[in-house]
Amino acid sequence: MxxxxxxxxxxxxxxxxxxxxxxxxxxxxxxxxxxxxxxTWIGSAQMTYNGATGPLNDNGVGVPPGVTEYIINVPDSGSITDLTIDLDVTHTWLGDLDIELESPAGTIVALMDEPGDPTPSGAFGCNVDDILATFEDGGTRSAVDVETVCNPAVPSIAGSVEPLGLFSTFNGEDPNGDWILRFTDNAGGDSGGVNAIGLNITGITMIGxxxxxxxxxxxxxxxxxxxxxxxxxxxxxxxxxxxxx
Known part of the structure; x- marks a missing residue:
């Protein structure tokens, strides 16, 4: 009162x-x-939105082959000022994977691109396992390190991690709608799954x-x-x- x-x-x-x-x-x-x-009063807040979980298609499986998309629905509106994403993923060869996030407006930002693969030609990437990380601009582990260093620990990609692209690219967009977290497995023989997704958005309009x-x-x-x-x-x-x- x-x-x-x-x-x-x-x-x-x-x-x-x-x-x-x-x-x-x-x-x-x-x-x-x-x-x-x-x-009414109007304010801004950070909210977390969880995506579905399940298996990842191995290369040659699914349409398009090797691609798995998970939807994160954001029912709220606002103007994005900051964005991070929490990921818990199991996979027996992370060097096979591309991961990218697409906003409802169609903006796409890459999280990683076949870590350990020096070229986009399909060469083998890092033979390492699992992700348990928060991808965020300015993350403690740089995107260059993720892409070039095969960390043998499990999970191999862990903690605060910088995405390959900039999440600030989403700033100013209305978050309302379906976000797509897209996984592409570029080689067969290894598989995995998504255990948890948390999309954290700052700039959600709160109306009281x-x-x-x-x-x-x-x-x-x-x-x-x-x-x-x-x-x-x-x-x-x-x-x-x-x-x-």
């Missing part, structure tokens, strides 16, 4: 008065009525209900005879209908 403190100061300058001072000697009553006009304003009754101020200044100090309350505060 928020307290609205309001001070009314009503003054009269005797040196420049055109009023009959004899009238001012009489007891004067001031009635003050308050009217609060309120509307208008608060309930409780005002005091009409205020009566009784001045002293001959005194033309009156002060009324009182408080009203504003209650958030959604959380009661």
């Amino acid at each position: 928020n307290i609205l403190s309001i001070i009314f100061i009503l003054t009269h300058d005797n040196n420049h008065s055109n009023l009959n001072f004899n009238f001012m000697k009489k007891i004067t009553f001031f009635y003050v009525a308050l009217l609060f006009l309120c509307c 209900d208008a608060p309930v304003i409780t005002c005091p009754a009409d205020i009566m101020i009784n001045t002293e005879p001959g005194v033309c200044t009156a002060v009324s100090n009182f408080a009203g309350t504003a209650t958030d209908t959604e959380d009661g505060n």
Whole structure:
């Protein structure tokens, strides 16, 4: 509950008065009525949206071959100011995989492109396993390191990781709609699956209900005879209908 403190100061300058001072000697009553006009509040927040999980098509499986798409639906609107994605993926040869994220507007940003493969020609990439990472601009492990160094630990790609492209490319877009996380397996013989997807978006518009304003009754101020200044100090309350505060 928020307290609205309001001070009314009503003054009269005797040196420049055109009023009959004899009238001012009489007891004067001031009635003050308050009217609060309120509307909904609007703010911005970070929200997390989870995608479906399941197997990844091996090369030669599916249409197009080796491609698996998982949809993350964002029912909210706003203007993106930051975006990250949490991934839990098992795969027995990460060097086979391309991963990219496509926004509802059709913007595509690559997370990785066959780590360990020095060319786009289809050469073998890193023979390493699994991803348990947050992909974010400025991640602790650089995109260059992911693409060129085969980390033998399991999971091989872990922690804070920089995507191959820039997620800031999405900034300013409305996040509302279906996002596509696309996996492409470029070689046969190894497979895996997606265990968890978390798309974290900052810039979601949050709209709240208008608060309930409780005002005091009409205020009566009784001045002293001959005194033309009156002060009324009182408080009203504003209650958030959604959380009661």
